[in-house]
Amino acid sequence: MTEQQIVTTPVGRLAVRVRGEGPTAVLWHSLFVDERSWERVEGEFAAVRRLVVITGPGHGASSDPGRRYTTEDCADAARAVLDVLGVSGPVDWVGNAWGGHVGIIFAAKWPSRCRTLVTMGTPVEALDARARGETLLLLLAYRLLGPARFIQDAVVDTMLSPKTRAQDPTAVRMLRDCFVNADRANLRNAVVSISLRRPDLSRLLPRIDAPTLFITGADHTGWTPQQAGAFSELLPNGSSAVVADAAYLAPYETPEESIRLTRDFWATKTTGA
Numbered sequence: 001m002t003e004q005q006i007v008t009t010p011v012g013r014l015a016v017r018v019r020g021e022g023p024t025a026v027l028w029h030s031l032f033v034d035e036r037s038w039e040r041v042e043g044e045f046a047a048v049r050r051l052v053v054i055t056g057p058g059h060g061a062s063s064d065p066g067r068r069y070t071t072e073d074c075a076d077a078a079r080a081v082l083d084v085l086g087v088s089g090p091v092d093w094v095g096n097a098w099g100g101h102v103g104i105i106f107a108a109k110w111p112s113r114c115r116t117l118v119t120m121g122t123p124v125e126a127l128d129a130r131a132r133g134e135t136l137l138l139l140l141a142y143r144l145l146g147p148a149r150f151i152q153d154a155v156v157d158t159m160l161s162p163k164t165r166a167q168d169p170t171a172v173r174m175l176r177d178c179f180v181n182a183d184r185a186n187l188r189n190a191v192v193s194i195s196l197r198r199p200d201l202s203r204l205l206p207r208i209d210a211p212t213l214f215i216t217g218a219d220h221t222g223w224t225p226q227q228a229g230a231f232s233e234l235l236p237n238g239s240s241a242v243v244a245d246a247a248y249l250a251p252y253e254t255p256e257e258s259i260r261l262t263r264d265f266w267a268t269k270t271t272g273a
Contacts, residue, residue: 007084009077012063015055016081020046023115023270025092026078027053028099030121030248031194032155032187033178034060037096040255041262048263049092054081056098058186059178069193071098071201075105079113090115090210092266097121097248098194101201107212108204116269117212118262121248123223124201124231131222132196139191147180155179161219163245164253171252205234211269212238215261217246217253239265 003018017035025045029037035055045051055062056074065073082091092115095103100122107114127135142151156165156175164171179187212235216228225242232238241261246253 006061007081009080010065011057011069011073011077012065014057014063014077014081015061016085017051017053017055018085019051019053020049022049023092024082024087024089025049025051025094026082026103027051028056028074028078028093028095028102029059030097030099030159031056031059031190032159032182033175033249033252036060036174036178037249037252039252041251041259044259044263045094048266052081052085052087052091054078056102056190058190059182064183064186064189068189068197071101071194071198072105072109074098074102074194075109078102078106079110082113089113092116092118092270093210094118094262095120095122096251101194101198104201104204104208107210108207111207111209114208114210116266117208117210118215118265119213120215120250120258121217121220121223121246122214123227124205126198126200127195135191135195139188139196142184143188146184147182152176152179159248161217161245161247161253163219164247164249168253171249174252175249202231202234205231205238206236208235209237211265213261213265214238214240215250215258216240216242217248217250218242218244219247221247 058064093103100119214228228240232240243254243257
């Protein structure tokens with residue numbers, strides 16, 4: 001049974017979907033996509049977890065707070081969602097890119113409420129100068145022209161691996177559809193708030209007690225396998241894994257491997273998988 005509701009939080013009214021039974025797991029997606037980016041892994045996850053799928057502000061059916069906001073604000077919002085749902089115990093957090101950033105803060109801020117943490121395609125450092133410049137140019141073009149084809153192409157080329165772009169037209173359509181149909185002002189605010197203003201989260205890693213797995217795609221230029229491995233060593237109980245033929249959106253690009261890695265991690269780090 002799937003339940004959907006809108007929950008008022010510090011970052012606006014967020015769309016939340018609850019599905020499955022068992023220990024609670026929170027799923028939070030990447031920038032530029034919405035909750036549809038989980039659809040290829042949800043069924044397998046829901047077989048062993050009660051999923052709380054949160055759509056971030058400015059995406060999908062979720063609203064925008066009408067101001068700049070931070071990743072920490074998003075972690076506060078996730079806690080608000082769990083409180084409304086009556087989830088007081090620890091959860092398994094699974095975050096893709098942006099969702100991983102929120103999860104890192106959530107796990108560091110409320111260790112008793114995070115049982116395990118899995119991030120997929122989540123760089124922990126702030127954007128470097130080159131990436132900031134590229135993002136600013138793309139944002140300016142988007143503000144002036146909306147989701148023009150060349151801007152769509154730039155997003156697709158960044159978010160998806162070469163193999164996905166060549167062989168998985170459904171993934172390309174999903175990403176384009178999320179981007180084209182997003183509210184332009186809300187999406188710009190999300191990119192500025194979450195991407196351009198992203199803090200360096202590496203300082204939080206030693207504070208995270210929860211067993212943590214950093215998954216990254218072999219084609220993720222912003223979070224290489226070497227980086228994921230090195231930063232996982234800053235965690236008291238950290239590890240890393242690499243999936244082939246994926247960039248930012250591993251749960252959608254390589255769902256079978258994302259499912260295997262996550263469920264195996266849950267099975268070894270908890271008693272509920």
